[in-house]
Amino acid sequence: MTLTQHVRNGWYLGAWSDEIGRTLKQRWITDLPVCFYRLPDQTVTAVEDRCPHRKYPLSLGHLDDDGTLQCDYHGYRFDGQGVCVGVAEQADKPKAALRRFPLVERDGAVWIWPGDPELADEGLLPDTSWLNDPNWTHVHGVVPLKARHLLLLENLLDLTHETFLHPTSIGNAAVAATPIDVTVDGDRVGFSRRMTGIEAPPFYEKSCGLTSPVDRWQDGDFYPPGIFVLNIRVAATGTEEPDGFHMKVLYGMTPGRGNETHDFYALGRDYLIDDQELTRFQHEQQLAVMQEDVDALEAQEIMYATDPGGTAESSIKSDLAALRGRRAVAKMLTREQQAGTARPRASA
């Protein structure tokens, strides 16, 4: 079973802060068109990108210096709260307001809650302080993915695939050969894999200047429905954690429109933070690895999409974290459906 509907009562990475400015930016999130922009006081706003008049995308309109958003079809104008303040055609204000989404902007990331605003709880967000910590450096971006977000989720929760899909960069036999421990904490699914005395995969050899054997740890945490954080430690075999090289990867798996997903990533490290050359290398590698995943997931998506009868899947032990992740998302969706569809409402 692969879900094609999207959980809305949850935080998703909506945008990186540096993507949002005084121009209007459209991004579909959980099948909802969203228009992002910044008000004059620099706060980020996200409204449903459908004009209440005749549904024209507001992102095709424009933003005045005072933060008024104007629809460029018939001229409806909305204030910073999304309330219609007038229209060019007539003197009295039409009754209209835009649906605004709960947002949290923190450490350079803009998190959006596309569901019931009353349920939006900042406490559910992971710690992202490393994105903003002077002792760390990171690169980030977003990659388009034509595959449902659950496939990306399963990809990240089953890193065994590194052995087969990324053999020239981050994978080698040690990954697949080391079993994982899976933990579940409420909705959260975590896994950890400790590889000791293994051969260093090429990426880590270059990134850390280490030669084999190394110890490599992967601790992944999935914050359903769409956030994944991977803690990586690599150290010369025999040294303890504080001596290791520490990296973190954050993935925002944000469902877009239909079976498309925004694959947000941030890759950080806490060593050699001024080494631009290393940063460039790591970023290049990250994108190359992601491309391998994207290619695989897009090929997989076609197979799932054209297999509506849902022929049985086969599963193995290393699928456990991914299957738990899948269950967590399925449960959220059921809860949401049982609670009734969250009414789109203006939170003005």
Added chain:
Amino acid sequence: MTSPPTAAPDTHTLGSAEAGTPSAARRGTEFEGTATVVARQTVADGVVSLELAASCGEPLPPWRPGAHIDVVLPTGVIRQYSLCGPVKDTARWRVAVLREPDGRGGSQWIHDHLVEGGELRVRGPRNNFPLRPAARYLFVGGGIGITPLLPMIAEAEAAGAEWSLLYGGRTRASMAFLPELEGYGERVTVRPQDQYGLLDLTGHLGDPDRSALVYCCGPAGLIDAVEAHCAGWPTGALNVERFAAADVRQPAGDEAEQPIEVELRASGTTLTVPPGLSVLKAVEQAGVPVLSSCEEGICGSCETSVLEGEVDHRDSLLTDDERAANDTMLICVSRARGRRLVLDL
């Protein structure tokens, strides 16, 4: 290219045929009766090999590598022993018995009382550990676990497949069938623990190889280690047989030994599920459609709501909370703590 051995389909390889149709097919190819010990030989410290022939003089049913027979001892104890002689020999079956001082007395009785010319009740053969065709085999045997591997090796060799065996034991003297294995030359690596320490599984198994199947039999610790090593190998690549003594999935107490009653409320039927048959199989046999895939408690496809009764969870998927809630179970592996379950099927 080597041609893989053909594991001819036959009625006594384990599979859905056995679980689904328990009676006729199996009886036709099973022997159940008295066997005479026609040869007895000490083949290593604490290990005797026995050659058994049907006391009535009839030929014995055919079998495939990996098969075992049940030996019913006069003490009432039933023990399983892998057949380890030539597959072609329908006159005699060979088994090897390790004296297990801590066992329930079955092996002791054989060692102490069973002489050439003596008789035993046997039944079988059955095969829970069939050899599947492959271009390459990696065999790992620990101690008496070498027995099912012997006919497998013979078959792999005859088929011209590539194979190698890593064989461990406590000491060289405790390891049976070494002279037989020596004939295979370098394909066999003998590693007694007192000389070499733990088996070098990494060296022997190497990286996942799609063309290779791994067959392992031996003590639980060895099998666990091989399982850990092969965690990332393709599904089905690893095949193991644990000694009956090292029951892995035995729940607390002996409830597993009991048949359980399962009421399918929506269908209005009640089934008796004997030990050894999964609830899933019983439900399927009763003609009630239910989804399943892995049949190992991993995938979750067979998840079923539990209306009454306490579940003995044996899957890998459910979380502790989900288990404690006792409202759902994976019926391919899980059973009941009590004698009765009511399912929403």
